[in-house]
Amino acid sequence: MTQTDFTHDASATSWVEGAVGHPDFPVQNLPLGVFSVGDSPPRGGIAIGDYILDLPAVAMLMEDPAEDAALTANAPVLNALFAGGRATITALRQAVFGLLTDESNRAKVEPHLHRAADCKLHLPFFIHDYTDFYTGIHHAMNIGSLFRPDNPLLPNYKYVPIGYHGRSSSIRASGVDVKRPTGQTKPAEDGGMPGFGPSTRLDYELEMAIWVGQGNELGEPISIGDAEQHIAGISILNDWSARDLQAWEYQPLGPFLAKNFHSSVSPWVVTMDALVPFRTAQMPRPEGDPAPLPYLLDEGDQAHGAFGITMEVLITTPKMREAGDAPHRLSRGPMTAMYWTAAQLLAHHTVGGCNLQPGDLLGTGTLTSGEEGGEGSLIELTEGGKKNITLPNGETRKFLENGDEVIMTAYAEKDGFARIGLGECRATIKG
Incomplete structure (x- = not known):
């Protein structure tokens, strides 16, 4: 089993409004899903507090393999992203954690946060079976x-x-x-x-x-x-x-x-x-x-x-x-x-x-x-x-x-x- 790392630190805080102490989606969670806003196409996102982070939109703020993973999430389902294996998801999680906890990233990342209440959530995968x-x-x-x-x-x-x-x-x-x-x-x-x-x-x-x-x-x-x-x-x-x-x-x-x-x-x-x-x-x-x-x-x-x-x-x-x-x-x-x-x-x-x-x-x-x-x-x-x-x-x-x-x-x-x-x-x- 994978060991805990810095992304599990209970004292870590995010600059995203309402994320600290959020009962479901603090920065220690960072679950993946598929969302859309208005007429925009569905794509991969991460829940943080009451917001959704647009993964493809912040891909260039990360380094590979996290950057490549975020670009792979520019799709209506997450099948291809998770097909890359556990190590890819771990790298993406760690990179996003850094973006959301370091205040110096705020100006670049905040425009790509969408209020969850304004978004539509979709099935995360194309379910073959x-x-x-x-x-x-x-x-x-x-x-x-x-x-x-x-x-x-x-x-x-x-x-x-x-x-x-x-x-x-x-x-x-x-x-x-x-x-x-x-x-x-x-x-x-x-x-x-x-x-x-x-x-x-x-x-x-x-x-x-x-x-x-x-x-x-x-x-x-x-x-x-x-x-x-x-x-x-x-x-x-x-x-x-x-x-x-x-x-x-x-x-x-x-x-x-x-x-x-x-x-x-x-x-x-x-x-x-x-x-x-x-x-x-x-x-x-x-x-x-x-x-x-x-x-x-x-x-x-x-x-x-x-x-x-x-x-x-x-x-x-x-x-x-x-x-x-x-x-x-x-x-x-x-x-x-x-x-x-x-x-x-x-x-x-x-x-x-x-x-x-x-x-x-x-x-x-x-x-x-x-x-x-x-x-x-x-x-x-x-x-x-x-x-x-x-x-x-x-x-x-x-x-x-x-x-x-x-x-x-x-x-x-x-x-x-x-x-x-x-x-x-x-x-x-x-x-």
């Missing part, structure tokens, strides 16, 4: 208990990272409305005709997105020891789910229409360099659980392969917004709820020869903490729709209704380091 995993063991147990009370967790779960290939074409950046999906639902009685219509059990899933940086050649697996070098960074992911469609269609081949209608992702890629101080040991396996097979086991990955990130999900309804009420937090939990590390996901995904490409998206699956208040979905909070959630204004919910907005946030904090955040992943349900 999307794989959603099932790494949240507490979520897996909760869902399994609803459908298989006597056998909630299938025996392969503790040996193999379970996942399925999702639909990349319907992934959208935070802020894009979600249209309620339509499909078939389970017959009311055995042998009956299935229903058909808009989903009435629409749910969110609190996940994290793991972005692939450098890919691998077809037939050439990524080893567990090298896997981290192939990760670009992480974002927040909401993999919306239509639970009533899912209950009817998921056997024998798994998710289909219940999952392919929309997935929302936060627009900022928090890099692996920014996350160095917040890496932590992988969650110990319960006594009696098998050790990972050798191709999935690395001592260093077990020691620091997890992310010390706190995740939250909030809801606001039309009535709440009309009354000026603040969003209500539904749950909070740690990213360390993953049974498998990010490196293990990449190693397993490629062990058979599958080639990952820059910008591929790996979802962690729903991350539930295992404690009350840490449920990562409504189907868990309502025990499969058996009980209501009561909001502060007296409204109740079992699943999402039209006009409801779901807001997901995430942040990392640790003594001795500046807190950094991942921004927001939010969307409103439309009929």
Whole structure:
């Protein structure tokens, strides 16, 4: 794992207004994304406080390889930038850090800062492929208990990272409305005709997105020891789910229409360099659980392969917004709820020869903490729709209704380091 350097110094300050102590984007974070202003073309930028730094515009203020990296970011997606590898991103981060902390650079750099509120944010990558995993063991147990009370967790779960290939074409950046999906639902009685219509059990899933940086050649697996070098960074992911469609269609081949209608992702890629101080040991396996097979086991990955990130999900309804009420937090939990590390996901995904490409998206699956208040979905909070959630204004919910907005946030904090955040992943349900 890369060591901390001067860019992680908690005492470092930026001359950018509002950046010092910013809850998400202080100078110690510097996440990458794609933005546009007015009619200008989308290009790469870096979040700093409440502003976005135009990377191509300041490229000439840096030296190679950072200058070349900033010029590569002059594109509507960041695939080519991250294909250059971890060292390139590190050089860019260090150079931008220097520009934003040295007051002597202010006159040259400040004209290329844009207020984030005036910008449009786009998907950071062209997503060739999307794989959603099932790494949240507490979520897996909760869902399994609803459908298989006597056998909630299938025996392969503790040996193999379970996942399925999702639909990349319907992934959208935070802020894009979600249209309620339509499909078939389970017959009311055995042998009956299935229903058909808009989903009435629409749910969110609190996940994290793991972005692939450098890919691998077809037939050439990524080893567990090298896997981290192939990760670009992480974002927040909401993999919306239509639970009533899912209950009817998921056997024998798994998710289909219940999952392919929309997935929302936060627009900022928090890099692996920014996350160095917040890496932590992988969650110990319960006594009696098998050790990972050798191709999935690395001592260093077990020691620091997890992310010390706190995740939250909030809801606001039309009535709440009309009354000026603040969003209500539904749950909070740690990213360390993953049974498998990010490196293990990449190693397993490629062990058979599958080639990952820059910008591929790996979802962690729903991350539930295992404690009350840490449920990562409504189907868990309502025990499969058996009980209501009561909001502060007296409204109740079992699943999402039209006009409801779901807001997901995430942040990392640790003594001795500046807190950094991942921004927001939010969307409103439309009929």
